[in-house]
Structures are given as structure tokens and as C-alpha cells.
Amino acid sequence: MTTATSNPLLDNPLLDFGDLPRFDAIKPEHVTPAIEGLIAEAKAIVTQLEAPIENVTWDTLAPLDDASEKLGRAWGVIGHLNHVMDTPELRAVYNENQPKVVEFSTSIGQNEALFAKYKALRDGPTWESLSPTRKRIVENALRDFRLGGAELPEDKKARFAEIQEQQSQLSTRFSENVLDATNDYKLLVENEADLAGLPDDAKQAAKATAERDGKTGYQFTLHFPSYFPVLQFCDNRSLRETLYRASATKASDTGVMFSDLAKWDNSSNIVNLLKLRNEEAKLLDYGSFADVSLVAKMAQSPQHVIEFLEDLARRARPFAEQDLQELRSFAREQLGIDDLQSWDVAYASEKLREQRYAFSAQEVKEFFPEPKVVEGLFGVIQNLFGVQIKPDNAPVWHPDVRFFRIERDGQLVGQFYLDLYARPGKAQGAWMDDARGRRVLGGGTVQTPVAYLVCNFTPPATVDGKLQPSLFTHDEVTTLFHEFGHGLHHMLTEVEELPVSGISGVEWDAVELPSQFMENFCWEWDKLQQMTAHVKTGEPLPRALYDKMLAAKNFQSGMQTLRQVEFSLIDMHLHYDFDPHSQQVQELVNEVRRNFAVITPPDFNRFQHSFSHIFAGGYAAGYYSYKWAEVLSADAYAAFEEASSDGGDLLETGRRFQREILSVGGSRPALESFKAFRGREPSIDALLRHSGMSVDGATAGAHA
Numbered sequence: 122m123t124t125a126t127s128n129p130l131l132d133n134p135l136l137d138f139g140d141l142p143r144f145d146a147i148k149p150e151h152v153t154p155a156i157e158g159l160i161a162e163a164k165a166i167v168t169q170l171e172a173p174i175e176n177v178t179w180d181t182l183a184p185l186d187d188a189s190e191k192l193g194r195a196w197g198v199i200g201h202l203n204h205v206m207d208t209p210e211l212r213a214v215y216n217e218n219q220p221k222v223v224e225f226s227t228s229i230g231q232n233e234a235l236f237a238k239y240k241a242l243r244d245g246p247t248w249e250s251l252s253p254t255r256k257r258i259v260e261n262a263l264r265d266f267r268l269g270g271a272e273l274p275e276d277k278k279a280r281f282a283e284i285q286e287q288q289s290q291l292s293t294r295f296s297e298n299v300l301d302a303t304n305d306y307k308l309l310v311e312n313e314a315d316l317a318g319l320p321d322d323a324k325q326a327a328k329a330t331a332e333r334d335g336k337t338g339y340q341f342t343l344h345f346p347s348y349f350p351v352l353q354f355c356d357n358r359s360l361r362e363t364l365y366r367a368s369a370t371k372a373s374d375t376g377v378m379f380s381d382l383a384k385w386d387n388s389s390n391i392v393n394l395l396k397l398r399n400e401e402a403k404l405l406d407y408g409s410f411a412d413v414s415l416v417a418k419m420a421q422s423p424q425h426v427i428e429f430l431e432d433l434a435r436r437a438r439p440f441a442e443q444d445l446q447e448l449r450s451f452a453r454e455q456l457g458i459d460d461l462q463s464w465d466v467a468y469a470s471e472k473l474r475e476q477r478y479a480f481s482a483q484e485v486k487e488f489f490p491e492p493k494v495v496e497g498l499f500g501v502i503q504n505l506f507g508v509q510i511k512p513d514n515a516p517v518w519h520p521d522v523r524f525f526r527i528e529r530d531g532q533l534v535g536q537f538y539l540d541l542y543a544r545p546g547k548a549q550g551a552w553m554d555d556a557r558g559r560r561v562l563g564g565g566t567v568q569t570p571v572a573y574l575v576c577n578f579t580p581p582a583t584v585d586g587k588l589q590p591s592l593f594t595h596d597e598v599t600t601l602f603h604e605f606g607h608g609l610h611h612m613l614t615e616v617e618e619l620p621v622s623g624i625s626g627v628e629w630d631a632v633e634l635p636s637q638f639m640e641n642f643c644w645e646w647d648k649l650q651q652m653t654a655h656v657k658t659g660e661p662l663p664r665a666l667y668d669k670m671l672a673a674k675n676f677q678s679g680m681q682t683l684r685q686v687e688f689s690l691i692d693m694h695l696h697y698d699f700d701p702h703s704q705q706v707q708e709l710v711n712e713v714r715r716n717f718a719v720i721t722p723p724d725f726n727r728f729q730h731s732f733s734h735i736f737a738g739g740y741a742a743g744y745y746s747y748k749w750a751e752v753l754s755a756d757a758y759a760a761f762e763e764a765s766s767d768g769g770d771l772l773e774t775g776r777r778f779q780r781e782i783l784s785v786g787g788s789r790p791a792l793e794s795f796k797a798f799r800g801r802e803p804s805i806d807a808l809l810r811h812s813g814m815s816v817d818g819a820t821a822g823a824h825a
Contacts, residue, residue, distance in 0.1 A: 133151050133154060133155050133158075134146040134147050134151060135147060135151050135152065135155035135156075135195045135198060135199070136155050136158065136159070136195070138191060138194065141515045141516070141536075141556075141571065142198045142516070142556065143516050144198075144202075144515075144516040144517055144518045145516035145517075146516070147198065147202070149208075149210040149211050149213070149214045150214075152199055152211075152214040152215070152217075152218055153214060153217065153218060155195055156192075156195065156196065156199075156218045156221060156222065157218075157221065159188075159191055159192040159195055160192065160221060160222070160225050162188055162191070163185075163188035163189060163191075163192055163225065164225070166184045166185055166187075166188045167185065167228075167229065167232065167235065169184070170182070170184070170185060170234070170235060170238060171232070171234040171235070174238065174241075176245065176246075176247075177238050177241040177242045177245055178242070178245075178247050179242065179247070179251060179255060181238065181242070182238060182239070182242070185235070186619060186620070189229075190558075190560075190619060192222070192225070194556070194557060196218075196222050197554070197555070197556065198556070199211075199214075199215060199218070200215070201518075201554060201556070201573055202518060203215045204547070204548045204575075205518060205519070205540060205546075205547050205548070205575060206518050206519065206546055206547070207300060207546040207547070207548070208546065212297065215293075216290075216293060219289055219290065219293060220286050220289070220290070223285055223286050223289045224282065224286060226285075227269065227270075227281070227282045227285045227286070228282070229269070230265060230266060230268075230269020230270060230271060231269055231270045231271050231273070231278050231281065231282065232266075232271065233271055235266070236263075236266040236271040236272075239259055239262050239263055239266065240263065242259055243259055243260075243263065253788070253789065254616060254618050254621060254788040254789075255618060257621060257626070257787070257788060257789065258618055258620045258621055258626070261417075261620065261621070261626055261787075262620075264416065264417065267405075268405065268413060268416060268417075270282075270404065270405065273404060273405075277404055280400075280404065281401065281404050284397050284400060284401050284404075285401075287393075287397055288394060288397050288398065288401075291390050291393055291394050291397070292394065292736060292737040293737070294390055295372075295387050295390045295391075295394070295733065295736045295737045296548065296733055296737040296738075298372040298385040298386070298387050298390070299371065299372045299385075299387070299548075299549070299730075299731045299733055299737075300546075300548055300549075301372075301385050302343070302371040302372040302376065302385040302731075303342070303343045303344065303371060303549060304342075304545055304546070305385075306342060306343045306367055306371070307334070307340055307341070307342060308340065308341045308342075308363065308364065308367070309331060309336055309338050309339070309340050309341075310327070310338055310339045310340075310341065310360065311337070311338040311339075312338075313339070315357050315360060316339060316351075316355060316357065316360075317355070317356045317357065318354045318355050318356035318357075319350060319351060319354050319355045320350060320354055320483045320486075322486075322579070322582065322589075322592055323347075323350035323351070323354070323579075324339060325582045325584060325589075326346070326347065326579055326580075326582055327339035327340055327341055327347065328340075329582055329583070330342065330347065341364060343364075343367060343368050343371060344543045344549065344577060345543070345549060345577055346543050346577065346578060346579035347543075348364045348367075348368055349467070351364050352364060352365060352464060352467040352468060353467045353468060353471050353482065354468070354471060354483065355468070358458075358464070358465065358468075361464040361465065361468060362462070362464045364464075365463060365464035366464075366725065369463070369722065369723075369725065369726045369727065369728060370725055370726070370727050370730075371385075371730070371731055372385045372386065372387045372727075372730045372731050373386060373387065373388065373727035373730035373731075374386050374388050374727065374730075375725040375727055376727075386730070387730040387731070387736070388706075388730065390736070391706055391729060391730070391736060392701050392706065394736055395410075395695060395696070395699070395701035395706075396701045396702065398410035398696060398741065399700075399701060401413065409423065409696060409697045409698065410696045410697075410741065410742060411423040411426075411693060411696040411697035411742040412697075413742075414629075414696065414741060414742035414743055415742065417628060417629065418628050418629050418630045418743065418746075419628045419630045419631055419749070419790075419791055419792060420630055420745070420749065423693060423696075423697040423698075423742070426689075426693055426745050426749075427690065427693055427694075427697075429745070429748075429749065430686050430689050430690050430693070430745055430748065431686075431690075431717075433682065433686055433748060433805075434682075434683060434686045434690075434717050436809065436814055437678075437679045437682040437683050437686070437812075437814055438679070438683065438717075438719070439679070440678065440679025440682075440813070440814050441679030441680045441682065441683045441719045442679070442719055443679065444677045444678075444679045444680045444719075445680060445719045445720060447473070448461065448466070448469055448470060448473060448677075449461050451469060451472070451473045451476070452465060452469040455472065455473075455476070456469060456472060462723070463720065463722050463723060463726070466720065470676075470677060474673055474676055477673070477676075478669045478670075478672055478673040478676075479669060480666055480669045480670070480673075482594055482595070484666070485594070485595050485662075485666065485670060486592045486593065486594050486595075487592060487655055487656050487657070488653040488654065488655050488656075488661070488662045488666075489592060489593040489594070489595065489597075489598055489652070489653060490590040490591070490592055490593075490654060490656050491541065491578070491581070491590050491591040491592070491593060492590055493652055493653060493654040494593055494598055494601065494652050494653075495539075495601075496651075496652065497648065497649075497651045497652020497653070498601060498602060498605060498652065500648075500651050500652070501602075501642050501648055501651075501652075502605070502609065504772070504775075505642075505771075505772070505775040506609070506613060506775055506776070506779050506783075507529060507772070507775075507776065508527050508528065508529045508534060508613075509527070509528045509529070510525055510526070510527050510528075511525065511526050511528065512524070512525055512526075513525050513526040513536060515536070515538070517538065518540075519540065519544070521540065521541065521542050521544075521580070522538055522539065522540045523538070523539045524536065524537070524538050524539070525537055525539065527612055527613075533569050534569060534612060534613065535559075535569050535570045535571065535572065535611070535612030535613070536569065536570075536571045536572075536612075537571065537572040537573070537574050537608055537612065538556070538571075538572070538573050538574065539574050540573070540574070540575045540576070541576045541578050541591070541601075542576075542577070542578055542579070542580035542581075542591065543577035543578065543579065543580065544580070547575075547577065548733075549577055549733075550577060550733070551575060551576040551577060551600050551601075551603070551604050552573075552575050552604065552607075553572055553573065553574050553575070553604045553605075553607035553608050553611065553636075554572070554573045554575070555570065555571070555572055555573070555611050555623060555624065555625075556571040556572060556573055557569075557570060557571040558570055558611075558619050558622045558623055558625060559614050559615075559616065559617065559619070559622045559623060560617055560618065560619040560622060561617040567617065570611050570612045570614065570622070570623055571612075572607075572608045572611050572612055574604050574605060574608050575604070576597070576600060576601060576604065578591055578593060578597050579591050579592070589656075590656065592656060595643065595670070598643050598652070599640050599643045602639040602640050602642060602643050603636045603637065603639060603640050604636065605636075605639060606635040606636035606637070606638055606639030606640070607624065607632075607635065607636045609635055609639070609783055610623060610624050610627070610632070610635040610636075610782075610783055610786070611623035611624050613779055613783045613784060614783065614784055614785075614786040615784040615785075616784070616785065616786040616787075616788045618788070620787075621786050621787035621788045622786050622787075622788075623786050623787075624786065624787070625786065625787055626786065626787020626788070627786060627787040627791060628787075628790070628791045629739075629740075629743050629746055630743065630745065630746040630749045630750060631746075631749075631750060631753060631791030631792075631794075631795075632746065632750070633746055633747055633749075633750030633751070633754070634750045634753045634754050634757065634782065634791070634795075635754075635782060635783060636750075636754075637747075637750055637751050637753075637754035637755075638754040638757050638758055638778075640754075641754075641758040641761075641811075644670075644671065644674060646664070646667055649661075649662050649667060650662065674813075675812055675813030675814075678812045678813050678814065679814065680719060680720065682748075682812060682814070683717060683718060683719060684718075685747060685748055686717055686748065687713055687714060687717050687718050688732075688744055689744045689745040689747070689748060690713050690717060691709065691710055691713050691729070692732075692734075692735045692740070692741070692742060692743070692744040692745070693742060693744075693745060694709055694713065695709060695735075696741055696742035697742070706729060707727075710728075710729060751808055752803055752804075752805050752807075752808050753791075753795055753803050755807040755808040755810075755811050756795075756799060756803045756804055756806075756807045756808070757778065757782070757795070757798060757799065758807070758811075759807040760774055760778070760798065760799060761774050761775075777798060778798060781794055781797040781798035782794050782795070782798055
């Protein structure tokens with residue numbers, strides 16, 4: 122008598138697309154069979170579509186979208202876990218399967234038969250009956266086939282595919298090196314006297330970190346919530362220098378946190394990525410990788426971007442020079458620091474802010490306990506966009522993760538995971554990613570969107586046996602609003618076609634518009650009253666302290682603007698007019714700094730070795746997007762300022778922003794969406810005004 126056995130593929134949680142990911146059941150051994158099975162399924166559909174078809178219609182190509190979505194969702198879950206719960210076992214299967222996914226994706230982009238089907242649809246009798254949204258999807262697909270090498274001869278296609286796989290592997294290695302170097306570094310300070318000036322909550326967190334490792338004292342790491350308070354508050358200049366050097370050299374040839382300097386050095390990864398990107402551009406008959414990158418963006422050309430950035434730098438430089446002169450004078454006269462160094466800047470700036478505006482960042486922080494901030498954030502969104510946010514249930518990857526749903530008039534709109542705290546094995550930074558996009562399924566059922574919202578804030582600490590809430594800096598509150606802006610773009614979409622739903626299909630230099638737009642509400646008095654409660658008294662933020670914060674809002678905005686311009690120009694020049702075969706990356710970095718920076722970091726600084734945005738995060742030749750979209754977001758927020766000053770309906774303005782920006786996703790060009798909301802093209806005026814930098818000369822737009 123035989124015993125029935127289960128089908129391992131049917132039991133695989135990565136292949137369960139019924140609802141939400143089963144994070145409580147997913148294990149590394151599920152990855153390979155799931156990915157191989159989904160790729161095989163997708164290849165079978167591709168084979169069917171490659172056959173001659175007399176009349177190509179929209180429905181002809183729909184099965185490919187279905188198969189691609191399944192593969193994308195499963196691989197997205199694996200990639201997400203690799204970023205938030207890195208383990209040797211998961212990393213191994215991720216790296217094992219990544220080439221398979223890249224190979225399949227590249228083969229789709231190079232498939233001449235599929236390319237021909239899309240061209241036949243565009244040129245066929247049903248084209249005019251397609252909606253504008255579907256026409257945009259087809260046009261985007263044709264563009265992507267060209268950029269994917271579909272028009273290359275066979276020998277060049279093979280090399281193009283090799284380039285894609287090698288780039289993917291190098292980007293992953295870059296990211297892993299940064300994570301490993303970050304996780305490896307530990308600095309134990311035994312004497313509390315050496316931490317003079319450091320806030321109590323930062324000391325408590327460092328003490329807890331030491332205790333988890335079975336040590337006595339205060340242990341610091343290169344996770345931002347651990348090391349940055351030392352740079353900002355600690356009186357011990359030697360300790361500040363030690364942590365600055367460790368952070369500024371991680372994953373580099375000048376690294377100090379490990380004996381084997383080559384172990385996590387990203388130098389060769391950077392050069393090899395630049396070489397491969399340059400070769401890819403040449404294969405596609407473009408002058409540079411920057412030209413390739415900008416095909417799907419708002420900006421017209423690399424030179425257009427460079428002119429935009431240099432113009433912004435010209436406007437900001439007088440303010441930046443004044444900022445630095447004031448800081449150096451203050452450091453010399455009040456702190457006894459005659460030679461202001463990079464590890465002194467955050468410390469001296471905080472002391473100058475305290476003196477000038479009579480408050481400290483730590484004082485402000487005590488009014489932003491995490492539960493109150495999240496409650497206030499949800500309140501802003503609910504009032505602005507007419508939705509309700511409620512706790513929800515779902516399997517999660519860590520006990521700290523929470524899950525919520527967004528409803529409108531009792532109907533589910535979207536859901537999101539909230540993962541706020543830093544921990545070992547979690548990549549640095551903050552980001553939003555999509556777990557699932559909005560689309561219409563068979564029978565007219567709507568698949569609602571789901572988002573991951575991830576930050577790296579200080580976790581709650583236990584003091585005298587009692588768990589204390591995490592306290593956020595105002596910058597961290599702004600970061601949370603920023604990432605939630607991305608989430609709203611993804612979750613409040615009303616587009617029902619997956620390739621342009623939510624953030625999909627949105628030009629990369631416009632994707633930061635909703636995120637930076639949301640940051641503005643962190644400065645509104647009535648909003649702050651709803652998201653602040655002193656950790657001891659429960660009192661909301663006092664008006665006197667708010668006025669001081671507002672007065673200090675543009676403190677050192679000139680220096681901060683130049684810093685972002687510096688990073689953006691380094692990125693653009695590396696991918697535009699830099700030759701990785703004959704030039705040195707550090708020389709290019711130094712040249713940009715000589716021309717645009719007012720503070721020159723020490724020679725050992727290797728920030729580019731952990732510049733994950735451009736070497737592992739999709740922002741290659743696109744880091745300028747932050748400043749570009751800041752023009753759009755400041756101008757969009759000005760509409761709310763105008764409505765407020767004119768006695769207009771803010772709720773109606775919010776609904777219009779949702780209708781014209783958030784809900785349309787990538788279904789039309791971003792410039793059209795902006796003009797539909799604002800009634801005109803964007804202007805840089807609002808950004809300069811919000812930054813405290815007056816306009817000199819003609820207004821420069823973020824458009825041609």
C-alpha cells in the first residue's frame with residue numbers, strides 16, 4: 122500500500138500567491154525550487170508567444186505579464202529578506218539564484234519575436250482602440266526592448282547578457298561588502314567619562330549593545346543610530362575622529378576596521394561596474410551610460426543635468442561659504458578648535474545651533490517618541506487624503522515589524538509593513554519597496570497594493586527594567602514621512618495596469634516628488650501638535666521651541682545643498698565623461714570637490730565605496746533625482762501654502778494632489794501630471810525660498 126506524499130512545489134510558501142507573503146514559513150531551501158519553477162513556467166509562456174500570431178491584441182500578451190509578476194513577487198520577497206534579515210544561508214541561495222533571474226530577464230529584453238509582437242500591436246488595427254494607459258505601457262515596452270539589446274546582432278546580444286549578469290553580481294557584492302564591514306566594526310568604550318556630552322539614550326543603547334555581546338562598557342557600531350550621536354554630541358574629539366574614520370573608510374582600501382584590508386574593499390567593484398556600464402552603452406550605440414540612464418527620465422541629457430546642478434551650486438555657494446565661515450569662527454572662538462576637521466563639523470554645528478537658536482537636537486528629540494510620531498503621521502495622511510489607517514495582521518520577518526491597512530469608505534485601498542529599527546543583518550538606510558502592485562485580476566477583482574516601509578532608527582531601550590519608547594530626531598521624523606510619501610505613491614494609485622501602477626513606470630527623476638513633498642508637513646505647527654508628546658510629561662511641542670526650530674530650519678542649507686550637488690555631480694560625471702580604463706575614481710571625486718565643495722574631507726575619506734545608491738541601488742546616473750524632484754516637490758507644496766494663505770480648501774488641494782500625482786502613477790509622463798496639478802511647468806523659485814536662498818537672476822526650471 123502506497124502512502125500519499127505532498128508535492129514540494131505546492132508546499133512551497135514562495136509559490137503561494139493567494140494573498141500576503143508567508144514570512145513565517147519561508148526558508149532558504151524554498152528559494153531554488155521556487156525560482157527555477159517560476160522561470161520554467163514563464164519560459165513556457167514565452168515559447169507560446171514566439172509562435173506566429175496573425176492578429177496581435179492586448180490580450181495576446183497578457184499571459185507574459187502574469188508570469189512575470191509571479192516571478193517578480195517571489196524574487197522580491199527573497200531580495201527583501203536578504204536586505205532586512207541577512208544570514209549566510211539566505212545570502213548563499215540569493216547569490217545562487219540571482220544569475221538565473223538576470224539571465225531570464227535579459228533573454229526577455231533581447232527576444233526579437235516578443236519585440237515584434239509589441240511592434241505589431243502598436244502598428245495593428247486595434248492600436249487606436251487602446252486606452253492612453255495601455256498605449257504608454259506598449260511604448261515603454263518598445264523602449265525597454267531597445268535598451269535591453271533586442272536590436273543587437275547575436276554575438277553582441279551574448280556579450281550584452283554577460284554584462285547584465287556581471288553587473289548584477291558586482292552590485293550584490295558591493296552591497297554585501299558594505300553590510301559586512303558595517304556589521305563587523307565594534308568599538309568598546311569602557312570609561313563613561315570618555316562619553317561626556319553624549320545623550321543618555323545614546324549611552325543606554327551603546328550599553329545594551331555591549332551587554333548583548335557579553336561585555337561591560339559602551340559599544341558603538343557603524344549603524345547610523347549608533348555612531349552619529351557621537352559625531353554630533355560627544356565632547357571627546359579623539360573618539361569622534363575614530364568613529365568618523367571608521368565610517369568614512371568602510372568597505373574601502375583605506376579601511377581600518379579589519380586586518381585584511383582587501384576582504385571587503387569595493388575599489389575593484391566600482392571600477393568594474395563603471396567599465397561594464399560604459400561597455401553596455403557602447404553596445405547600444407550611446408555615448409555614455411548616463412545617456413542610456415536618461416532615456417527613461419525627465420531630464421533631456423547628461424549636459425542638461427550638469428547645467429541644472431551647476432546652476433544650483435552657483436546659487437547656493439555664497440550661502441555655503443557664509444555657513445562655513447561662521448562655523449569655523451565659532452569652533453575657534455567658542456570650542457578651541459583651530460583646525461576644523463570633518464569629524465568636528467556635526468559637533469560644532471550642533472553647538473552653534475544651540476547657541477544661536479537656544480535649543481538642542483536632543484531637546485527636540487524628547488518630544489518625538491515613536492508611538493506618537495507614527496500616530497501623527499497617520500493622522501496627517503488620513504486628513505489629507507480622506508483615508509483611514511488601521512492595524513492589520515500578517516506574517517512578518519521580525520518581531521519588531523508591524524502591519525497596517527489603508528481604507529477609504531470601508532474599502533481596502535492598500536497595506537504596508539513598517540520595519541523601523543536598526544539591527545544586525547539589516548542593510549543601512551531607509552527605503553520603500555513594493556511587495557505587490559495594484560492590478561485587475563480575472564473576473565474584475567482588484568489586487569490591492571502592498572508596500573514595505575523600512576528605516577534604521579534606534580530601537581527602544583530597557584531602563585531600570587522598563588521598556589522606553591524609541592525617541593526620534595526631527596531628521597528621523599522627516600525620513601519617516603519621506604518614505605511614507607513613496608508608500609502613498611504606491612498604495613494610493615488608481616491605475617489598474619501593473620506596468621504603470623503606483624511607482625512603476627514613473628520617471629526616476631520624478632519618483633522622489635511625493636516623498637519629498639511629504640517632508641514639508643513635518644514643519645507645520647498644527648501637524649507637530651498631533652505628533653509630539655514629551656517622553657516624561659506628555660506635553661506637545663511648545664510654541665517657543667517650534668519657533669526656534671523654524672528659525673533654524675535653513676541652518677547651513679547652503680552647505681547641505683552643495684553636499685548633495687557634489688554627490689550628484691560625482692555620480693553623473695562617473696557615468697558620462699569619465700574613462701574607467703585610464704582615469705582614477707578618486708581623482709574625479711577630488712576634482713568635483715575642488716570645484717564645488719566648501720568642506721574638503723580628509724584624504725582617507727572613501728565615501729564612494731559605500732555609495733550604495735549608485736553602485737547597488739538603481740540610482741546610477743540618477744542621484745541628481747533628489748535635487749531635481751526637490752524642485753518639483755517644493756513647487757507642489759507651494760500650492761498648499763497658496764491655498765492656506767488665500768483661505769482655500771486644503772482638503773480639496775490634497776485630493777487634487779492625489780488625483781493628478783499619486784493616483785495616476787506612471788500612466789502618463791510626470792511632467793504632464795505636474796502640470797495637471799499646478800497648471801504650469803515647475804519652477805525652482807519655491808525650492809530656493811524654502812531653503813532660505815534668494816533667487817538671483819533668471820528662474821531656472823527643472824525642465825527644458
